[in-house]
Amino acid sequence: METRRLRMLLDLSRLGSMRAVADVQGTTTSTVSQQIAALADDMGTALVEPDGRRVRLTPAGRRLAEHAVTILAAVEAARHDLAPEGEPNGTLRVAGYATAIRAHLLPVVTALAASHPRVHVLIREHEPAEALQLLAEDGTDLALTYDYNLAPATENPAVHTTTLWTARWGLGVPASADASTDAADVRQRTTLEVFARFAGEDWIVNSRNTADETVIRTLASMAGFTPRITHQADSLDLVQGMITAGLGVGLLPCGTRTVSAVRFVPLAGPDVELRAYAVARHGHRDWPPLALVNDLLRQRSLG
Structure with a gap:
């Protein structure tokens, strides 16, 4: 049912005449009569009856008018609650x-x-x-x-x-990797050089999202090899656990607190950015x- 029709019925119960309702609603008596007749059709019962030259509410009409008070108040409350300028609630x-x-x-x-x-x-x-x-x-x-800059959604x-926000990512590798090379030198390598260094390793990717796998495959292709993707893990802690166990290497966000058995290698040129x-x-x-x-x-x- 339309709330405008309910409002007219409620006003009729309070004001006693369709002319008065029309004046309050800023419309015509004919429109009020038509709208209340449509409401009666919606409800399947007569809502008004003749009373001399005027009309009055039937028992069903009075009962619906009582419901209208609650219904219209709830609608107004909902509008207030959902209004963009309203208090969040x-x-x-x-x-x-x-x-x-x-x-x-x-x-x-x-x-x-x-x-x-x-x-x-x-x-x-x-x-x-x-x-x-x-x-x-x-x-x-x-x-x-x-998503990633190298794997846009x-x-x-x-x-x-x-x-x-954005976040730079790097590569998590075993701490023992590149043991013969100074760690500072490793950090100065470009992304493609770092990837080429670990071309023979297994690679760990996300188990529920393919974006980091796309990044790894893209960079590996640029570095001239096809990565051997074997393990999948959703948890970054589990990724570190897998790296510690010697199961491969995988992407980690910059700033990650790594365990002693994992080395974080920054990636730059090209950058990897989430x-x-x-x-x-x-x-x-x-x-x-x-x-x-x-x-x-x-x-x-x-x-």
Whole structure:
């Protein structure tokens, strides 16, 4: 049923005449009569009856008018709650990859508990393709995703993407690798030289996202070899564990605290850079809780 028709019925119950309702609504008596008749058709019962030269509500009409008070109040509350200029209030569902959640989203959630206690964030850990699928299915409101400069994601016009932070990546190798070469010299090599040095090693890639495998294959091709990709792991801690066990080498973000058995080798020329994004559906990004969290994440990325 249309809320405008409910409003007319409620006004009729209070004002007593269709002319008075028309004056309040800024329309004609004929329009009011037509709209209340349409509402009666919607409900399948008569809502007004003749009362001399005027009309009055039937028992069903009076009962519906009582419901209209609650219904219209709920609609008004919903409009206020969802208005872009309204106070953020509600439950925001976020799906994103572990590093973004741990390093960026959790501090935002902690701050929200004090600054906006009526905003609640539900978190699900997912790799980009999984998070974007949830977004498409309305299983989440905000997706935290990433790609690499050497493996850019395909643009999707159905969603709005906000660029957040970037992070340089390097190569994690066994600490014993290049034992005969000075570590400083290793760090001065170009990316392609570093890759060529480890051409004969097994390579470890992400188990739930193909972006880093694309980067590895691209750089290996530029260095003149085909990488032997064998192991897959989603956790960066597990990647280090695999490197420690001698199972291969793999990409790690700069700033990673490595265990003693793992050496981090920076990559430069070409650089390997991860780019993080916040993705929301068009028409949803102005919802106050989503806009607030999105803005706080962007501020963290700038700081």
